[in-house]
Amino acid sequence: MSPILLEMKGIAKRFDGVPALDGIDLAIRSGECIGLCGENGAGKSTLMKVLSAVYPHGSWDGEILFDGRPLRARSVRETEAAGIIIIHQELMLVPELSVAENIFLGNEPTLPGGRLDYPAMNRRAEDILRELKLPDVNVVLPVKNYGGGHQQLIEIGKALNKQARLLILDEPSASLTAAEIEVLLEIVRDLKARGVACVYISHKLEEVAAICDTIVVIRDGKHIATTPMREMNVDRIIAQMCGRELNQLYPSLPHTVGEVVMEARHITCRDPDQPRRKKVDDVSFEVRRGEILGIAGLVGAGRTELVTAIFGAYDGPSEGEVWLEGARVDTSSPLKAIRAGFALVPEDRKQHGIVRDLSVGQNITLSVLERFSSLSRIDDSRESREVDTQIRRMGLKTASPALPITALSGGNQQKAVLAKMLLTQPKVLILDEPTRGVDVGAKFEIYKLMLELAAQGIAIIMVSSELAEVLGVSDRVLVMGEGKLRGNFVNQGLTQEMVLAAAIGQGNQHG
Ligand SMILES: Nc1ncnc2c1ncn2[C@@H]1O[C@H](COP(=O)(O)OP(=O)(O)OP(=O)(O)O)[C@@H](O)[C@H]1O
Ligand SMILES: [Mg+2]
Structure with missing residues (x-):
């Protein structure tokens, strides 16, 4: 077995006093792919943000060892330098910049004299896109010209351009087609073969089962189990995630x-x-x-x-x-x-679905504010009752409706957008x-x-x-x-x- 590359010990993280992670242990070997599974809000993204120093050392408890040595990174720049690369759940592309500029964002090649070396950048970007089976993407066009699936692959390309020893993929395939997912899995297999360790997060559990060697399940910020994939199957992963068997994936309800x-x-x-x-x-x-x-x-x-x-x-x-x-x-x-x-719940919630500066509750009532306002005064108590009803109806997991929407886990943001549109009674x-x-x-x-x-x-x-x-x-x-x-x-x-x-x-x- 290859040596342990990374160890996280007793990781605990709170947000405003509310625990999101509660003493989590995780170990990864070089060339190993860990499937990190858990329900929406379980703490998967938070754990990976601790690992990649999006939450810097000091803002959480516990210890991280990388190559057997303590890692106390204060910034993503430091973890990247160590070879820990994260592909975030929410895309981080700059829409106005070109595909190549996005792929090289933050580590652009320069010519003597300091000017950007565009020809080199574009050539390398084209190579990466070929690897991702995206040959018809034009690397000099702005990223915003391309749809969600392509953007997600470009985001992955950005990570491939960096020297990863540990690659974290947080929901990399959410907007990919079956064929694109195959390309992605092939790339992950290839990285594994080259000794790169991976943490793979996805709610598409077939994918997790296909690519991962080890399944780590967390629930409510706590470690539940670490099991070799050969002893697991999708049903068992689901049972560990939810704490119960789920014997039906699609409900049935007669409707005319x-x-x-x-x-x-x-x-x-x-x-x-x-x-x-x-x-x-x-x-x-x-x-x-x-x-x-x-x-x-x-x-x-x-x-x-x-x-x-x-x-x-x-x-x-x-x-x-x-x-x-x-x-x-x-x-x-x-x-x-x-x-x-009409009501529309859009594909890209980050761009069109949520207003990042508003709270969960404000986002939910945004589309129907006029209903709660009489002569421009907003009826706060009616509004908050309605918000509570929606939160309960959707099973939306939030410590409080007053939290900023961006503090919710990805899946819960989606529920908030759905709640918002349902209020319009379309x-x-x-x-x-x-x-x-x-x-x-x-x-x-x-x-x-x-x-x-x-x-x-x-x-x-x-x-x-x-x-x-x-x-x-x-x-x-x-x-x-x-x-x-x-x-x-x-x-x-x-x-x-x-x-x-x-x-x-x-x-x-x-x-
Ligand atoms: N910046 C923040 N402020 C307050 N609470 C937060 C913040 N970020 C995350 N949380 C809370 O921490 C918990 C874990 O969230 P996290 O995003 O890690 O979940 P997740 O497992 O990645 O879920 P998903 O599958 O939906 O992406 C959630 O209850 C979430 O609301
Ligand atoms: Mg997440």
């Missing part, structure tokens, strides 16, 4: 699908930079009262563009009509769309990747909530890259590919293979 509520007609979205290129090409569909409509497709298929255009949030030229309950409605801005009866609820970064137990709760809302007659449109989830909860499934609608299936006897075949433009289009 009624008449057509919403119709999208001939929606076309153009690339803001190249208006001749269509990201969505003449897509029409309808959704019925009480129906859950899943939209599947590969990343770049135009799903997010389609739903943001319907909601008036697409930032580029778009055409088409939106009809609600038999009348054409104006959804040319999100505000108009919300007034008309007729059509659009969810773009609603369970991204959400743990298995909380996923079940979100599906249950979707089914309850459908049973109340709300039409739900769910964009999701997790095919199992699309098939697990949808009444009907639309499949998009290259901006076009390639399939419209009733979800009976529908298989992942049929959806995939439609997505890549083969097979029977309608079922």
